Amino acid sequence: MRVLLLFSIVIFPCFAIAQSVKKLNYDFPLPRPHMGLIIGNGTQGLMIWGENDVLSITIGQNGFWDHRGANELKNLTNFNDFKEIVHQKGKVGKLFGSPKSQGLHRQIGGGVLEIKFPQGYKLKRGVLDLHTATASIYLVGNDNKETVFTIRQLIKAASEFQLAWLDMPAHLKAVYTLQPSWNWIKKSLEPAGISAPKEWQTAKGVKGFTQTLPEDDPLNIAYKQEEGLLLVGSYLGKMNQSDFDKNLTANAIKNNLASTEKWWKDYWLSVPKINIPDPVIQEIADMGLYKQACVNPPHAKAAGLQGPFHEHHQLPPWGGDFHYNVNVEMIYEPSLASNRPNHFNPIWDLIHIALPKFRANGEKFYGRKNALLFPHATDDRGNLRGGFWAGIVDQGNVAWMATLAWRHYRYTLDKDLLAKTAWPLLEGAFETYYSILEEVDDKKGGKRFSLPVSVSPEYGGTSLENATGRDASFQLAALHSITTTLPKAAKILGKPLDSRWEDVSKRLPQYTTIDGIWMPEKGGAGIRIALWEGQDLEGSHRHHSHLAGIYPFSTIDPYDPVHYEVLTNTMHNFVFKGAGNWVGWSVPWTSAIWSRMGATNVGVKWLRYWADNYLNAGRGSLAFLSLPGVAVGADFRFNPKTKAYPWDRERNGRSMERMQMDASMGALSAVYELLVQNKKDDILDVLPAIPDGWRNFDFSGILTEGAFLVSATVKDGKTAVVKIKSTKGGLLKMKHNLGKSYKMNGKEIQKAASVLEYNTKAGEEVLLERI
Structure with missing residues (x-):
């Protein structure tokens, strides 16, 4: 075995045996929760922030739902009525019911633990070790000497008692205060019939509170000092105070620490090792992989928009729910290339629970067996949130999730998953579309299919004048x-x-086109992809639906001459309309689109733009800009109280931040798109276009369709080595970009085709080297 290992090092020196430890530095003050260091296990989320002599730990719990107020679609009729009302510009909303007046129907934050240090101590910096999920907090005293302590968390299943701890030095006689979210959001909770939390203390020194809900499980959060540790625990469900005495102990840490450390070690050994020369893109990859472990691990409940990181001072934006028209897909998609496909299990479990509801409503609304009414926003039971009718009838929701389920199969070759999860979604998506297809004149003497009423997600909002149209390009690509x-x-x-x-x-x-001028100033004109029939991309828009045929559905081959002129004009128009109305997740999607077009240099630029404009000072991924002036998502209004514009941070003080995890995960996917792409006809494209300036770098262990693990080394700006490990066996079709002559497992191959086709055996490795 030693000989084989030595051999691999000699012939393949750039593949690291283990990824180096990644540590990120934070400088205090970090005055808001979303600026803080984060630690999460998918269930309990900690945001560690503060300034001066007070450290705050915001504690959130994934799954703390007030389920009351769901839209039960009691007024649901059928698609023909919907189509008629749309054409007559009637009131569509009444067809889709309305939420109950009582109940928030959203997730709710937990609380915050405030730690006030002795006089003379001040927060200086924090270090987040991504490989162990350890936050080190450095204080400086009057003598300018540093004091450090760490914050860690156990890996626990969602149903278990969650436990984190701080190893506080004995000389730090800090004062601890635990405050429930109620203290900040009382005005939102009280009108919904939610009572104030009950604060309590046990005889063994545990202090905590229980936030009850009228119909759902309560959330319990507590802390205790023991053996030089500050223990912090949370539990979703009914629990006696004496149970906290049993669970919130130093022994609980000792008994579970080894399994936690093993989990993190195994995680980092399993995910790709990416070593690229661009520090911004490198940190996006590192932080994306870390957040993936914190947000959507397989032992947790399914992750909504924020995973477990729910703020205490406001209600989680968009209810912390599940948006299926881009957000859920972005949160979960990188788990495939990350070689962590089991991270999908919780979201598939959720969809299996919801599928009977989706099918019953779909069969009623569309009038066809197995059709699915798969709404764009739901809770963790599949119940509809809100009444946004254009999202309810967006058939792309089920098509996108069905495509992801198919890809999950392609990455794992798991036939059980294909049969139990992918097939019902694929079949349901088709029956849904087929129920509304019409045959129309194709202007060539025949008939073609057409979608008479379709949406391009989020374009036009709820306006009947411009929220629907015939043959939306997004829906055509999805179908x-x-x-x-x-x-x-x-x-x-x-x-x-x-x-x-x-x-x-x-x-x-394949898509709908529109002709004419798109840039009057320079006479830009020509045929391009439309949102739907007669609807151009008139201005900047956050949802790049009309480009979905390029990515994520990959139904359009950008290198096919049939599409050259249309795509050229489309992308010129896309650039001209700009990023002024984009949100955080719009940008990594843009990066991936450009990489699919072969423009990885542009893909890199957009990822840097995202990091510069949609991450706050603490690397929090924001839905809207961290600073106004680049896009209109941030507030431009003059504040008469502070007599300041929003970019005047000193006078405005605390700003409103809406944090989501989709953009961070989407950015990780965009990094993978720079390195390896899965294209039509099951072809892998390894390093399709090496970005300028990336002269020497390597990566290893990226999982691809066909269940192949791909590694590569670049030297002097050219692909030097590609290594493929076949985990399940099967036909490998790969565009390796090594040229027409190369070595394959030591044997020279001359005048080779640009695409290698080779039947592999399970466990076999294929080594290609540039000559």
Whole structure:
């Protein structure tokens, strides 16, 4: 074994055996929760922040839902009525019910533990060790000497008691205060019938509170000092105070610390090792992998928009719910390339719970068996949040999740997952679309399929004048993704082919186009992709739906001459309309689109733009800009009280921050797109276009479709080595970008095709080297 290891080092020196320890530095003051160091296990989320002599730890708990107030769709009729009302510009909302007046129907924050240090001590800096999920906090005293302590957390299943701890030095006689979120959001909770939390203390020194809800499980948060440690615990559910005495102990840490350390060690050994020469992109990759472990691990409940990181001082934005028209997909997609596909398990569990509701409503609304009404926003039970009708009828919600489920199969070749999860979603998506398809004149003497009423997500809001149209390009791409996937899935599962799939594929347009001027100043004009029939991208818009055929659905090959002119004009128009109305997740999506177009240099630029404008000083990923002046998502209004514009931070003080995890995860996916792409016809493209300035770098262990682990080394700006490990066996089709002559497992290959096709065995490794 030693000989083999030595051999691998000699011939493949740039692959690190283990990733170096990643530590990120933070400088205090960090005056807001979303600026803080974060530690999470998918269930309990800690945001560590503060200034001067007070350190604050915001404690959130994924799953603390007030489920009351769900929209039960009691007024739901059918698609034909909906279509008629749309055409007549009537009131659509009444077709989709309305939420109950009582109940918040959202997740709620937990609380904050404030630690006031002795006089003379001041917070100086923090260090977050990504590999062990350890926060080190440095204080400086009057003597300018540093005092340091650490904050850690156990890995626990969602149903268990959650435990974190601080190893406080004995000489720091700090004062601790635990405050519930109630103290900040009382005005939102009281009208919804939620009572003040009960504060309590046990005989063994545990201090805490219990926040009850009218119909849902209560949240308990408590702390205790023991053996030089400050123990912090939380539990979602009914618990006796005596149970806290049993669970909130130093022994609980000692008994579970080894398993926690093993979990983090195994995690970092399993994920890709990425070593690139751009420090901004490197940190995006490192932090993305860390957040992935904190937000959506397999032992936790499914992650909503913020995972477990719910602030205490305001209600979690958008209810901390599940948005299926980009946000959930972004949060989970990088788990595949990260070689952590089991991170998908909680979201599939949620969808399995919700599927009967989606199917019952879909069959009623669309009038077809197995059709699904898969709304864009739900709680963790699949109940609809709100009444945004354009999101309720967005068939792309199920199509996008079905495509992700298929990719989950392609990355793992897990037939059980294909049968139990992907197939019902694929079939449901097709039946949903097929129920509304019309045949129209194709202007070539025949008939084509058309979607008479369709949405391009979030474009036009709820306005009937510009929120729907015929043949939305997003929906066409989504349906093509489904019709090309279904025959493959059916063949694997031994199911009969449905002639409708091929018929729709042949007679459905790839996208809708519009012609004319798009930039009057320079006479820019030509055919380009439209949002829907007659609807151009008139201005900057956050949701790049009309480009979904490029990414994520990959139904358009940018290198196919058929699309050259259309895509050229489309991308010129996209650039011209700009980023002024984008949000955080818009930017990594843009990066991935450009990388798919072969413009990885542009992809890199947009990732840097995201890091510069949509991360706050503490690396918190924001929905809106960290500073106004670049996009209109941030508030531009003059504040008469402070007599300041919003960019005058000194006079404005505390700013409103809305943090989401989708952009961070989307940025990680965008990094993978720079390195390896899964393209049509099951072709892997390794290092499709090396960004300028990236002269020497390497990566290893990126999982791809076909269950292949891909590694590569770049030397002097060229791909030097590509290594493939086949975990399940099967046909490898790879564009390796090594040129027409290279070595394959030591044997010279001359005048080779640009795409290597090779049948692999399970466990086999293939080594390609530039000659």
